[in-house]
Amino acid sequence: xxxxxxxxxxxxxxxxxxxxxxxxxxxxxxxxxxxxxxxxxxxxxxxxxxxxxxxxxxxxxxxxxxxxxxxxxxxxxxxxxxxxxxxxxxxxxxxxxxxxxxxxxxxxxxxxxxxxxxxxxxxxxxxxxxxxxxxxxxxxxxxxxxxxxxxxxxxxxxxxxxxxxxxxxxxxxxxxxxxxxxxxxxxxxxxxxxxxxxxxxxxxxxxxxxxxxxxxxxxxxxxxxxxxxxxxxxxxxxxxxxxxxxxxxxxxxxxxxxxxxxxxxxxxxxxxxxxxxxxxxxxxxxxxxxxxxxxxxxxxxxxxxxxxxxxxxxxxxxxxxxxxxxxxxxxxxxxxxxxxxxxxxxxxxxxxxxxxxxxxxxxxxxxxxxxxxxxxxxxxxxxxxxxxxxxxxxxxxxxxxxxxxxxxxxxxxxxxxxxxxxxxxxxxxxxxxxxxxxxxxxxxxxxxxxxxxxxxxxxxxxxxxxxxxxxxxxxxxxxxxxxxxxxxxxxxxxxxxxxxxxxxxxxxxxxxxxxxxxxxxxxxxxxxxxxxxxxxxxxxxxxxxxxxxxxxxxxxxxxxxxxxxxxxxxxxxxxxxxxxxxxxxxxxxxxxxxxxxxxxxxxxxxxxxxxxx
Amino acid sequence: xxxxxxxxxxxxxxxxxxxxxxxxxxxxxxxxxxxxxxxxxxxxxxxxxxxxxxxxxxxxxxxxxxxxxxxxxxxxxxxxxxxxxxxxxxxxxxxxxxxxxxxxxxxxxxxxxxxxxxxxxxxxxxxxxxxxxxxxxxxxxxxxxxxxxxxxxxxxxxxxxxxxxxxxxxxxxxxxxxxxxxxxxxxxxxxxxxxxxxxxxxxxxxxxxxxxxxxxxxxxxxxxxxxxxxxxxxxxxxxxxxxxxxxxxxxxxxxxxxxxxxxxxxxxxxxxxxxxxxxxxxxxxxxxxxxxxxxxxxxxxxxxxxxxxxxxxxxxxxxxxxxxxxxxxxxxxxxxxxxxxxxxxxxxxxxxxxxxxxxxxxxxxxx
Numbered sequence: 001x002x003x004x005x006x007x008x009x010x011x012x013x014x015x016x017x018x019x020x021x022x023x024x025x026x027x028x029x030x031x032x033x034x035x036x037x038x039x040x041x042x043x044x045x046x047x048x049x050x051x052x053x054x055x056x057x058x059x060x061x062x063x064x065x066x067x068x069x070x071x072x073x074x075x076x077x078x079x080x081x082x083x084x085x086x087x088x089x090x091x092x093x094x095x096x097x098x099x100x101x102x103x104x105x106x107x108x109x110x111x112x113x114x115x116x117x118x119x120x121x122x123x124x125x126x127x128x129x130x131x132x133x134x135x136x137x138x139x140x141x142x143x144x145x146x147x148x149x150x151x152x153x154x155x156x157x158x159x160x161x162x163x164x165x166x167x168x169x170x171x172x173x174x175x176x177x178x179x180x181x182x183x184x185x186x187x188x189x190x191x192x193x194x195x196x197x198x199x200x201x202x203x204x205x206x207x208x209x210x211x212x213x214x215x216x217x218x219x220x221x222x223x224x225x226x227x228x229x230x231x232x233x234x235x236x237x238x239x240x241x242x243x244x245x246x247x248x249x250x251x252x253x254x255x256x257x258x259x260x261x262x263x264x265x266x267x268x269x270x271x272x273x274x275x276x277x278x279x280x281x282x283x284x285x286x287x288x289x290x291x292x293x294x295x296x297x298x299x300x301x302x303x304x305x306x307x308x309x310x311x312x313x314x315x316x317x318x319x320x321x322x323x324x325x326x327x328x329x330x331x332x333x334x335x336x337x338x339x340x341x342x343x344x345x346x347x348x349x350x351x352x353x354x355x356x357x358x359x360x361x362x363x364x365x366x367x368x369x370x371x372x373x374x375x376x377x378x379x380x381x382x383x384x385x386x387x388x389x390x391x392x393x394x395x396x397x398x399x400x401x402x403x404x405x406x407x408x409x410x411x412x413x414x415x416x417x418x419x420x421x422x423x424x425x426x427x428x429x430x431x432x433x434x435x436x437x438x439x440x441x442x443x444x445x446x447x448x449x450x451x452x453x454x455x456x457x458x459x460x461x462x463x464x465x466x467x468x469x470x471x472x473x474x475x476x477x478x479x480x481x482x483x484x485x486x487x488x489x490x491x492x493x494x495x496x497x498x499x500x501x502x503x504x505x506x507x508x509x510x511x512x513x514x515x516x517x518x519x520x521x522x523x524x525x526x527x528x529x530x531x532x533x534x535x536x537x538x539x540x541x542x543x544x545x546x547x548x549x550x551x552x553x554x555x556x557x558x559x560x561x562x563x564x565x566x567x568x569x570x571x572x573x574x575x576x577x578x579x580x581x582x583x584x585x586x587x588x589x590x591x592x593x594x595x596x597x598x599x600x601x602x603x604x605x606x607x608x609x610x611x612x613x
Numbered sequence: 614x615x616x617x618x619x620x621x622x623x624x625x626x627x628x629x630x631x632x633x634x635x636x637x638x639x640x641x642x643x644x645x646x647x648x649x650x651x652x653x654x655x656x657x658x659x660x661x662x663x664x665x666x667x668x669x670x671x672x673x674x675x676x677x678x679x680x681x682x683x684x685x686x687x688x689x690x691x692x693x694x695x696x697x698x699x700x701x702x703x704x705x706x707x708x709x710x711x712x713x714x715x716x717x718x719x720x721x722x723x724x725x726x727x728x729x730x731x732x733x734x735x736x737x738x739x740x741x742x743x744x745x746x747x748x749x750x751x752x753x754x755x756x757x758x759x760x761x762x763x764x765x766x767x768x769x770x771x772x773x774x775x776x777x778x779x780x781x782x783x784x785x786x787x788x789x790x791x792x793x794x795x796x797x798x799x800x801x802x803x804x805x806x807x808x809x810x811x812x813x814x815x816x817x818x819x820x821x822x823x824x825x826x827x828x829x830x831x832x833x834x835x836x837x838x839x840x841x842x843x844x845x846x847x848x849x850x851x852x853x854x855x856x857x858x859x860x861x862x863x864x865x866x867x868x869x870x871x872x873x874x875x876x877x878x879x880x881x882x883x884x885x886x887x888x889x890x891x892x893x894x895x896x897x898x899x900x901x902x903x904x905x906x907x908x909x910x911x912x913x914x915x916x917x918x919x920x921x922x923x924x925x926x927x928x929x930x931x932x933x934x935x936x937x938x939x940x941x942x943x944x945x946x947x948x949x950x951x952x953x954x955x956x957x958x959x960x961x962x963x964x965x966x967x968x969x970x971x972x973x974x975x976x977x978x979x980x
Contacts, residue, residue: 571688578695581727582685583647585695585702589640596647604650 023114025121028070032178033186035075035121036060038114039172040191041482043079044198046170048421051222054201055080058191060180062208070179072126073208075118080169083134086142093119093132093172094146094155116148118174123147125177129158133171141165180208186485188213193476193483197423197518199431218434219427226421230369233379233406235415235453235523241403244367245357245391252300252316252354253293260308266294276307296354299347303339304328319355324348356390360402363391370413379409415455417448422457422520423481432461436514439465440558443516444547451539456521458540460547464555468512473497478518479526479534486532493517495536496544505556515551517544575602625773625801629708632753636705639746643698652686655697658745658887665886667931672894673881676745683742696739697746699728704743704754711775713755713795716740745887752798752845762846763790763816765823766807766834768853770800788823790837798845802856808832809974810853812896814840814865814874818954818965825966831974834859842878847891850878854893861893862977864970867901867911868951869923872941880932897980899973902937903944906952909969912959913950920951 020026024034040058047054056079063072084092093116119130133143145159180187184207191205195215200222205213231240253259264270266289267282274282283290283298290298301311303326317336318327324341341348358366364376371379380387383405385398394402423431428443443461450456468474477484477493488494502509525535534540583598639655646653658664659679668675685694703722707714714722720736723729730736740751751757768784774796781803784791791797811833813819819837822828828835834853838846853859863878865871875898881891906913924946927933933942945951957965 574688574691577727578685578691579647581695582643582653582698585698586640586643586647586653589636589698589702589705590644591637591640592644596644598647598650601647601650601652 020117020121023117025117028125028177028179029182031118031121031125031176032060032073032075032180032183033190034114035118035174035176035178036077036187037190037482038118039075039077040194040203042115042172043077043081043170044194044201044481046081047079047201048222048225050082051225052081053217053220053222054198054203055217056201057204057206059206060178060187060208061206062180063175065208069181070177072128072175073178073180074173074175075122075178076171076173078169078171080167083136083168083170084132085136086134089132089134089142089144090146090155090157093130093144094148094157115172118176120148120150122174122176126175128175131173135165135168138166138168139164184209189485190483191215193478193485194481196431196435196476196516197428197478197481197483199423199427199434218430221427223421223424223427226419229416229419230367232415232450232453232455233364233368233371233409233412234450236403236406238400238403241399241406245363245394252319253296255297255300255311255314255316257312259293259297260312262291263294263297264308266290273308276301276305279307292354295350299350299354300326302345302347303341303351305339319351321352321355353390355392357392359388359390360385361387369416375411375413378411379405382409415448415450415453417455417457419522420448420455420457420520422459423518425459428459428461428516428518432463432514432516436463437467438463438512438514439562440555442551442554444550446543446547449539449543451525451537454521454523454525456519456524456540456543458543458547459518459520460544460551461516462548462551462555463514463516464558465512468514470512471510473509473511473513473515476514476516477534478516479524479531480520481518484532484534488533490527491533492536492541493519493534493544496541496548500548500552505552506559507552507555513555515548517547519544572602625799628753632747632749633705633708635747635749636701636708639701640698640705652684653694653698654682654684654686655694655746656680657683657697657742660741660745660887662883665883669931671889671892672879673889673892674883674886675889676887693739693742696723696728696730696736697742699723699726700736700739700743701747704756707755711755713757713774715757715759716751717759719756741884741887748887748889750844750848750885750888750891752795752848755795757795757798757845758843761792761794762839762843763819763837764793764797764834764849765790765819765836766828767805768802768807768834768857769804770797771803772796772800774799784834785828790819790823790835793836793843793845793849795845798848802852805834805857805859806832807834807857807859810834810836810850810859810861812836812838812842812846812850812861812863812878813954814838814863814871815954818864821962822966825963827966827970830966831970838874838878841874844885844888844891847878847881847893850893850896851890854895860977861896862899862974863896864900864954864973865898866951866953867903867906867956868916868953869920869927869942869945871901872898872938872945873923873927876932876938897977898937899977899980900969901952901954901956903941903948906948906950909957911952911956913948913952913956916945916949916951921946921949 025031036058040056043056044054056077059076061074063074122128122130129145129147131143131145133141135141141163143161143163144157146155146157149156188207191203191213192215195201195203199218200220202217203215207213267279267286269282280302287295300316304311313330313332315329315331316326317329320327324343325338326341327336327338329336341351360380361373361376364371364379365373377387383402385402422445425443425445429441432438432441432443441461441463443459446458448455448457475494475497477488477491484491497515507513519534519540525537525540527533527535579598579602583595587595643653657680658676659681660676664677664679665674666677683690683694683697685691700719703719716737717733719740720730720733723736740756743754744751764784766785769781770784771779771781777796807828809832811822811827811831813822813835816837816839819835822835827833836846836850842850850861854861861878863875865874875896878893879896879898880894885891901911905911924942927942933939954965957969
């Protein structure tokens, strides 16, 4: 009996539908929380990128408030960001993976992915469309009502209207199955903590029970936006190198009308037609001034021996350097044709280089951060690879060798931290002061460090006394300006806090104390896919420890100073109470009528009295 | 054996005057310090265990030479310093106004002067401090404990308390006996026909003794110590012994605590090591001894763990190293049983006064 298997492609939408647990949409409670996060973070990221002070409004409303949880909710997030071009909206919100290509810089999330998952989840649970309205100019607003075609990974636009508006920004609204009675506490915590770490934003939350949470902007300056940078050699693996190589390949230009126009223009043949030989002669004369794509087309034509008219009727299918031939599809004849590419031809190298991509040295200097030609050459020697070898011609073994050597080579400069966007000491300071109204607080931003080729910066704040309740030390954990609310038990920050020897700083571990920890990195080493706890990398642990120790020393100094002042005051009070009594009793005992002059003694207390027991 | 009245008054007045002079001196010292801008201070004799020693010559516990400085310069001592001077001030008023107060009174009186004692033990402790500083018992400062024991017998006293000055009473006039309170403690002892003082540990037996006319039969003044004898009672015993020249015998329960009640009357307690005039070194403990339990075939009860522990503790005390004190302790430890004074009732209610007491008093003469 033979077994017939069918393999069918699935669309990205379908893939995520099948794997929605991974993205945080496992149940109505978690899903509502995740959806809130995705939309709020998108809104904040959009404003950050354009340097706009964010004003984010989150509204959750039950479709039918009488129904018991879980039930459908309408989740709306409005921002004052740059908005999105009307044409891009269907693709951005109606397909999975659109715009999720990421450069190496710190951001809260990868744009699009999570939000699309939320939209997808809403559609699956309530069969209601997502409503997106956007205005890029603050005049016209485009509103789309649409659903996702999961099979085809395509948006289905149900309604598109345009109307006038007075405000720029994006407004996304979905209907989804949620459980606010269970998720509410987490969502409120999330909004509260997000406001703490984003003191330059105004965040408003209207909850389904009619409560309003309003966190007004505390600072008016935004942290400088991060720059997109290339990866550090220590931070890449073989798979990443493979993907980078694909990126570095020069594409064989498509032989379409536009391309041919470009070739003709550069050869000065815009209005003039020449035969094949004529074109080749003209190309040879003008070679130095030709752009790379045009040179590639000329090289192809030299092997094809075709003029413009003929070239426009074919499609290049393969450039096979190993067997030195070229395959194309002839539309006119409807057949595949193969021609030789003699290595002796002056155009062979042009084509070979195009296919094989950059040399190792160019690859290293152009694709990685902080590598110059001399470092690249030294590295090539270290890795026993030829510096001029084209990266596209590397065998599998050579790629592994390259990858291993990149990890092992120790003379690379440390990662460039300009891609990081820590909050900064001043906004953090103001946020902590405003939020906790403490008696004492201080913050520190450690200088940038790196683990496995990824730069990171630790920011930490501490607040003591004031309106903070005693009992348990409260630790607020943030990573890339996102609050981490779940799985705190195994987190590196908690680990560092728990290992602290409080006695050394004369601080009781039930003090009214708040610790705010913010780790910024191009890649936060999360322990789990849920992205709620940070793994204990030794480099990160060390920075956290140093930051905490610095702040605790400050707190300790404050406490002893306060202790002294309190003792001083207590002492003064004590003498003001007791000395007059002593004088009164002694006067009667001694049989005098006038009390002794003891007032001067109270004045001189500071110098006269021993504080010790 | 009468004393001239004016002599007794003279003694009392002299004692009072010297105490007031002492208080005035302490007050003046503090006054002058303050006037000079200096922090006043006291030296308070240390009452810690290491400073309590047994004086063989005086035959009582006394304080050694160690003294602690109580200075108003020291913040931690400021409060107790103020409490101490307040107490001196308050005692001075009591003496001047001839009023008496109790330990509990002191605790409450302090509140009128914004002197905050946390509890009565704290004020009691300050009273003992002042006793040590002045080397005078609190009774001299007109401060008396609540605990009161009784006295009965042919003893004429003359009151010195305000309103009763010069009035005389005979302590055999009331069959329940007279409370040994402030007025009795400060009264002058005028006359007695008694030849003996019998101190007895229990009120029940005291009443029996009065009923059985022990005072007449044995020419005795009977005193109920009501357990461990209060200071006023010990002071009265001392005065009866020294001023009226009466021997003192002590009857207690037949257990280790009874033995120690007798010892405290004889040679004082560690708690009052800072005071003299409270001991009757010639007092005799006549029973109930451990050896009497067997001899008189008394019903007994077994000793408890703490009884036995108390025996081991007392065996370390220098006063229990000889004579009946040592011997009886050893017998108690051997038999591990004890008998109460009431145990004699097994042989009739008057057995103790008819038989046991005469035998013991006879024996006491040879002790």
